[in-house]
Amino acid sequence: MLLYWASQLSKRGAFLMPGGHGGQLEDLAEQYGIIPKQLIDFSVNVNPLGLPDSLREVLQEGIASLSRYPDPESRRFRRKLARHFNLSVGQILVGNGCSELIYLVNRCFQPEHALIVQPTFSEYQRAALLAGGQAEHYPLSPESGFQCDLARLIQKASDTQILFLCNPNNPTGHLLPRTEILRIAKALPQTLIVVDEAFMDFVVDADFHSVVAGIFSYPNLIVLRSMTKLFAIPGLRLGYLVAHPALVEHLTWVKEPWTVNSLAQLAGEHLLDQDDYIRRTRDLICRERQFLFEELSGFEWLMPYPATANFLLVQIKRPDLTAVMLNDKLVHRGLYFRDCSNFVGLNESFFRIAIRKRSDNRQLLAALREIEGIW
Numbered sequence: 100m101l102l103y104w105a106s107q108l109s110k111r112g113a114f115l116m117p118g119g120h121g122g123q124l125e126d127l128a129e130q131y132g133i134i135p136k137q138l139i140d141f142s143v144n145v146n147p148l149g150l151p152d153s154l155r156e157v158l159q160e161g162i163a164s165l166s167r168y169p170d171p172e173s174r175r176f177r178r179k180l181a182r183h184f185n186l187s188v189g190q191i192l193v194g195n196g197c198s199e200l201i202y203l204v205n206r207c208f209q210p211e212h213a214l215i216v217q218p219t220f221s222e223y224q225r226a227a228l229l230a231g232g233q234a235e236h237y238p239l240s241p242e243s244g245f246q247c248d249l250a251r252l253i254q255k256a257s258d259t260q261i262l263f264l265c266n267p268n269n270p271t272g273h274l275l276p277r278t279e280i281l282r283i284a285k286a287l288p289q290t291l292i293v294v295d296e297a298f299m300d301f302v303v304d305a306d307f308h309s310v311v312a313g314i315f316s317y318p319n320l321i322v323l324r325s326m327t328k329l330f331a332i333p334g335l336r337l338g339y340l341v342a343h344p345a346l347v348e349h350l351t352w353v354k355e356p357w358t359v360n361s362l363a364q365l366a367g368e369h370l371l372d373q374d375d376y377i378r379r380t381r382d383l384i385c386r387e388r389q390f391l392f393e394e395l396s397g398f399e400w401l402m403p404y405p406a407t408a409n410f411l412l413v414q415i416k417r418p419d420l421t422a423v424m425l426n427d428k429l430v431h432r433g434l435y436f437r438d439c440s441n442f443v444g445l446n447e448s449f450f451r452i453a454i455r456k457r458s459d460n461r462q463l464l465a466a467l468r469e470i471e472g473i474w
Contacts, residue, residue: 138430139459141452142437144269144298144410146331147459148383151376154330157369164361171356176367180339183371184311189344192351193367195358197297197325197338198222204293204321204340205230207353210260216247218270218442220295223263235259238444241414244404245271249279253286261291266310267298270439270451272406274302280310284317292317297325297338298408300377301384311341318343328409329380330370337363384409387454394464398471412439415448422450425470432466 173193181188194200205213205226213227217236224234237255239245245268256262262283267274284292299305311322321342327333337359340350391411395403400417415422422438429435439449452463 137433139434139455139462141455141459141463142435143333144408144451144453145328145333146380146409147387147453147455148331148376148380150331151370151373153373154332154366154369157365158362161362161365164365167361169357169359169361169364172351173359173364173367176364177339179368179371184341186311186314186341187344189347190314190341191339192342192347192354193337193339193359193364194354195338195363196327196336197295197323199336199358200323200338200340201293201295202226202229203350203354204291205232205261207350208261208291210291212259213261213263214256214259215263215443216252216265216268218245218268218439218444219263219265220269221442223265223293223295224443227261232260236443239271239273240444241404241449245273247273247275247279249282253283256283256287256290259290261293262287263293263295265295265297266308267302267406267408269298269408270410270412270437270442270445270449271404272408272410272412273404274308274407277308277310277313281313281317284310284313284320288319291319291321293321293323295323297323297328298410299324300329301381301409302407303381303385305381314341314343318345321346326367326370329377330366330373332363332366335360335363335366337367339367383456384454387457387460390457391452391454391460391464394460395467398467400471401467409454410451411454412449412451415450420474421447423447426450428470429463429466432469434463434466 176193177188177191180191194203201222209230210227210232213232213234214237215223215234217238227234237252239247264280266280280294294310296309299309302308314320314322321340323340324338326337388406392403395401395413400415402414402416404412415425422440426436426438437451439445439451440447
């Protein structure tokens, strides 16, 4: 019996294997024989400011709570989120990062067909397949600047059970206007619209662009939010979703207990009050993104795409150079970016760089100029 199920999984093995992600420094350490902390990591899209200093104290004081089970419903954090967004507690579900919630949504509703706007985060597809469904792609082209034809997308999604939208999208950085997402939700009342806003907090006027408020009018809308990226806590894991209470109730019933640890819940309560940190983050990201975009545009062999989040997608225009080759040169100079060749719709000429502080960004540009001079 075990061999039978293993053979069934192997038929889809390539699709079920986890997709590559940024921040895989342990793999690099083994491959290149380097110490991870010596690398400037442009592959992972977290806040370059690092976690807020005040959070360290909160976590230190919270260590005593580790002797008790965490609240499986994250009630204190949910109540604070509800006040923050002017929602009811019943419209919020907290999870171990957005990734857990992506898998939970698929496992809970088990859609036969999931439509995914590509290129985007690979876990949408993997979660749909593991839930027993089929994943279809709606591809966006580099030639159009990854713009979406809304009418065509709505038509394509009319016979699917779930539609995944990443907004702003990873890795393109493109932002769909709030009005367009709500138009999709209105046009497809029988389709579950999952909008992943993991990077929304880096966007200028994020509250205006977010569709969190749309759940009051669209019961088929689920919005995913992450605290991991904005507050630089990928090792702690914290995210939440906002949806109609009936959807949240069903998801809560399916969800495993105790997936959000006590320290993560304490961190969430504290981080919602860090308005100055959020303002400084957005100022830095906006400034450095523009700086990097302009500088990279000065390289004849590179084409960065305009973005609204804390990263840039870049295409190599030289036919004799791939992202893997360029990354290999950069690793030996203590730098590393995200090769995007495994994203659906992208090829070996694409890579993604996270926005970091000016000194790191200058170091990347200097390395690219050096490589340009000797290639």
